[in-house]
């Protein structure tokens with residue numbers, strides 16, 4: 001059964017990746033499926049295996065590394081021609097590398113320790129690829145980059161130490177990794193707010209379905225944010241929104257924070273009445289008020305070294321601060337979630353009216 005599993009799982013991975021527009025994983029699943037089908041059905045003769053394993057290992061490694069750096073495009077789009085061309089070039093590069101090394105074997109051997117001649121010529125570009133993809137996976141940490149790194153590692157292990165993991169097992173693992181990556185990634189895309197990383201409004205209304213009778217809803221809004229945007233610009237506004245969201249997301253007392261929209265946030269306290277959550281909301285308000293936000297100087301990036309020097313000490317670490325107003329209401333019998341929310345919105349309005357930077361019930 002384990003021999004058949006990769007066919008089903010890798011095909012499923014291709015279809016799911018296609019459905020969710022994750023073309024890089026789709027291509028990798030397709031390549032792995034092709035390699036697996038060829039190895040199992042037609043098979044390499046022992047002579048072929050001995051002759052070409054280095055070329056296939058390197059061609060595959062170059063392809064996987066290249067996929068770590070390109071963008072996701074439609075699997076069936078004009079870009080697929082570039083992708084197919086790229087894959088062919090990667091394999092040609094693998095063949096050329098081994099060919100050139102064979103041609104200059106003698107010269108290379110005089111530079112390299114004797115025992116490492118064959119291994120060295122294959123392992124050098126392989127180590128380079130693994131390091132490159134590893135750095136990328138750390139630098140731009142996301143599920144797709146991690147999956148690509150896992151693919152490269154399993155691909156290398158399959159050729160270098162095949163006894164560590166059988167081919168059907170590594171293909172099954174890869175297919176599961178691809179499917180989980182695409183599904184988890186899409187879940188986050190749908191239920192996480194991209195800018196702040198908080199759960200989105202859609203996630204809020206999902207949670208509402210599982211709320212009992214006793215809960216409190218808090219609405220939070222950044223004060224005078226329009227003026228802030230007008231003074232510092234929308235990009236700085238985004239930075240601030242992100243940092244304020246991190247304080248709101250750290251709410252204690254079992255509160256779950258959501259970005260409701262724009263500069264408005266919601267916190268749900270399940271099984272708690274409004275008076276018992278006031279202290280947690282007050283703590284969030286204080287945390288935002290006391291937060292001296294250091295602005296990244298976007299201009300600095302584009303400045304020359306000379307101009308940067310002149311600007312030293314001036315305007316590089318500009319700090320700003322904002323405040324938030326909070327309204328809270330608890331659920332009452334016979335009320336819908338929307339009605340409770342409406343009352344917490346009225347409490348927020350009250351907090352704004354009373355001079356902002358406070359919590360009202």
Ligand SMILES: Nc1nc2c(ncn2[C@@H]2O[C@H](COP(=O)(O)OP(=O)(O)OP(=O)(O)O)[C@@H](O)[C@H]2O)c(=O)[nH]1
Pocket residue numbers: 195221222223224225226227229233234235236237238241261262263352356
């Ligand atoms: N930078 C940035 N600004 C946003 C975002 N979403 C909403 N805003 C801005 O937030 C501001 C909200 O302004 P208003 O609703 O008038 O309220 P306010 O200026 O915060 O005033 P009060 O709420 O009365 O204290 C608008 O200028 C929106 O453009 C966002 O994602 N990024």
